[in-house]
Amino acid sequence: xxxxxxxLNVFSLLSILAVGGGSAVLPQMExxxxxxxxxxxxxxxxxxxxxxxxxxGPNMTMVGLIGYKASGIAGMIVVLLAFYLPSSFxxxxxxxxxxxxxxxxxRDSIQKGMAPITIGLMLAGVYAVGKTASFEVSxxxxxxxxxxxxxxxxxxxxxxRRFNPAVLILLSGVIGWFVLRLN
Amino acid sequence: xxxxALSPAPVQEAKPAPTPSKxxxxxFGIGITSFGGGLVAYLQDEIVGKxxxxxxxxxLAALEIGQTLPGLNSANVAIIAxxxxxxxxxxxxxxLGLVLPxxxxxxxxxxxxxxxxKNPDVAAALAGIAAAAVGLLLQxxxxxxxxxxxxxxxxxxxxxxxxxSGILHVSLVAVLFIVAPLAIMLYRPRNNKAPTx
Numbered sequence: 001x002x003x004x005x006x007x008l009n010v011f012s013l014l015s016i017l018a019v020g021g022g023s024a025v026l027p028q029m030e031x032x033x034x035x036x037x038x039x040x041x042x043x044x045x046x047x048x049x050x051x052x053x054x055x056x057g058p059n060m061t062m063v064g065l066i067g068y069k070a071s072g073i074a075g076m077i078v079v080l081l082a083f084y085l086p087s088s089f090x091x092x093x094x095x096x097x098x099x100x101x102x103x104x105x106x107r108d109s110i111q112k113g114m115a116p117i118t119i120g121l122m123l124a125g126v127y128a129v130g131k132t133a134s135f136e137v138s139x140x141x142x143x144x145x146x147x148x149x150x151x152x153x154x155x156x157x158x159x160x161r162r163f164n165p166a167v168l169i170l171l172s173g174v175i176g177w178f179v180l181r182l183n
Numbered sequence: 184x185x186x187x188a189l190s191p192a193p194v195q196e197a198k199p200a201p202t203p204s205k206x207x208x209x210x211f212g213i214g215i216t217s218f219g220g221g222l223v224a225y226l227q228d229e230i231v232g233k234x235x236x237x238x239x240x241x242x243l244a245a246l247e248i249g250q251t252l253p254g255l256n257s258a259n260v261a262i263i264a265x266x267x268x269x270x271x272x273x274x275x276x277x278x279l280g281l282v283l284p285x286x287x288x289x290x291x292x293x294x295x296x297x298x299x300x301k302n303p304d305v306a307a308a309l310a311g312i313a314a315a316a317v318g319l320l321l322q323x324x325x326x327x328x329x330x331x332x333x334x335x336x337x338x339x340x341x342x343x344x345x346x347x348s349g350i351l352h353v354s355l356v357a358v359l360f361i362v363a364p365l366a367i368m369l370y371r372p373r374n375n376k377a378p379t380x
């Protein structure tokens with residue numbers, strides 16, 4: 001029960017703080033779930049995040065799996081409700097009265113000021129997942145070289161052409177299956 | 184995100200409002216077919232294109248609200264679209280339809296992961312997939328942040344936020360309520376300058 005309350009607290013706060021989309025809360029989520037509460041290991045956090053990329057719908061639905069690892073099905077349900085409901089209620093109410101703010105000059109200021117913060121948070125999210133998924137000191141150098149190369153190759157490919165990310169993910173899984181073996 | 188110039192909104196009468204169960208079915212369809220991110224584009228195709236529930240302009244206005252407020256952009260757009268179509272029940276139907284299929288599939292993936300992640304074949308494939316996920320997120324960050332990386336003041340805030348949140352684990356509340364107000368103040372509306380058109 002205590003676990004469920006903690007899950008509820010952590011993820012409902014993340015829901016309200018997810019400015020600019022779900023990726024902005026990744027660093028804080030990683031810190032809370034791996035470092036503070038130890039619901040998942042750093043390794044499984046990275047794996048769960050990547051499972052989220054393979055499922056349809058919003059990628060951040062993967063938070064449910066963190067709840068599942070922490071306390072089973074009840075944990076999953078609590079986390080999904082905590083992560084989706086607070087921001088949804090807020091949007092429901094505010095979108096009603098949005099027109100009142102339409103002409104306010106501060107809206108432009110807020111958008112311009114928030115943009116670099118969101119980007120900084122997303123970069124921190126890349127770091128939070130990448131420090132286990134792309135480059136981990138305990139793994140051999142060649143292994144890290146391959147995982148970093150896969151990530152950079154995907155960045156380059158997506159800038160060249162709008163490939164379907166799901167296909168790139170599957171291909172990377174196949175490459176991993178052939179190459180990324182430790183024994 | 185989308186190019187409004189590509190498809191000008193056709194002038195037409197609004198169709199009769201759909202029922203919550205119809206809304207659920209349509210969003211369920213999006214929720215189960217939208218592999219690989221870019222969910223907002225799927226939403227736009229369906230809501231504006233196929234169902235003609237919203238005009239292009241209405242959709243873009245909803246997207247702007249969805250991006251400004253906290254929460255996932257796709258979920259926020261679903262909430263707003265659902266509200267416009269059928270009130271609170273419409274919002275609930277849209278959100279559930281969008282999220283449920285992925286949640287069920289993730290449940291299955293999670294059980295499989297639990298059972299097989301120690302298997303060397305699966306572990307190797309997962310390592311490749313995780314490496315790819317980092318690349319996807321980095322690419323989105325670079326693409327959205329193009330402007331911010333090139334403007335020194337913005338870059339300063341990007342780096343400060345990255346270090347505080349990513350390296351020092353300063354809480355998100357502190358970052359959002361200390362760093363963000365500073366950035367917003369620097370971009371505050373200036374009345375003495377030429378008014379923006």
